[in-house]
Amino acid sequence: MKRTAIALALSATAGTVVMAGPDEVKLPQDYQKNFVNYLDVDRFDRKRVRRMYVNPEALEAATKGQPLPDGTILIMEDHDAMLGADETLQFDDNGRLIPQDAVGNIFVMEKNAAWSTDNENWDYAWYGADGKPSTSEFAKTMDGCFACHANRTERDYTFTFWKFVEDQSG
């Protein structure tokens, strides 16, 4: 269980104790409209395109060279790739896979200072296209997400976001 420690945080305004822990990572409403789609990853082995989003506040902070702030949310959205009649992958004029409109799985990672997990303040969740939490065995612990993202501690547990910011800044 990766979400072992439940952190306690004192609310500065009300003085109440806020407990954070499992299942706290929500799917933000209207993220496709309000977040920034900063990268698309062609997942050849699964014939999918993974669309990456970040909340604008986090992008602004990172662009200024600041650490990712409390409340940072990164979303990875699956789209099946366009296939030809012979089931082969189709490419656009730039040599990229062409995502279908329909959304498949939605994975969310959120940074919250009130949480303490194996990956510091990050926790993960998996939602279906209907916006409901996945009921799969994987989703019960999200151990796979914790383990894989732990390979990028130097980028604050992100695979693509800090690389994107670094590349943009030249």
Next chain:
Amino acid sequence: MKYFIIFALCTSAFAGAAQAEEFVVTMSGADYSPASVTASLGDTIRFVNDDGFDHNVFVPTASHALDLGKQEPGAEATLVLRTPGVFDVECVFHGNMQMKVEVSS
């Protein structure tokens, strides 16, 4: 004369197809070798996991980003270079395992 023209056309067509080059990158010791590849559009890179651990080919660079999936020991994966530019390759499982690819049009 007619046969000569046909032969010349065939030769030209095969010459065009033969221009695509294949590069081989190995992964033993958790290192991509070679650590950089300079290629042309249409060339391919065949990634060979000749190591004893799982590796993969993950590109986080914008406009080139892709993932070829996990490669168990002995597995191979081929990337067709369809987009010109420079991009970085990383192993998802081993952050220090990196290489660079430059694709000219």
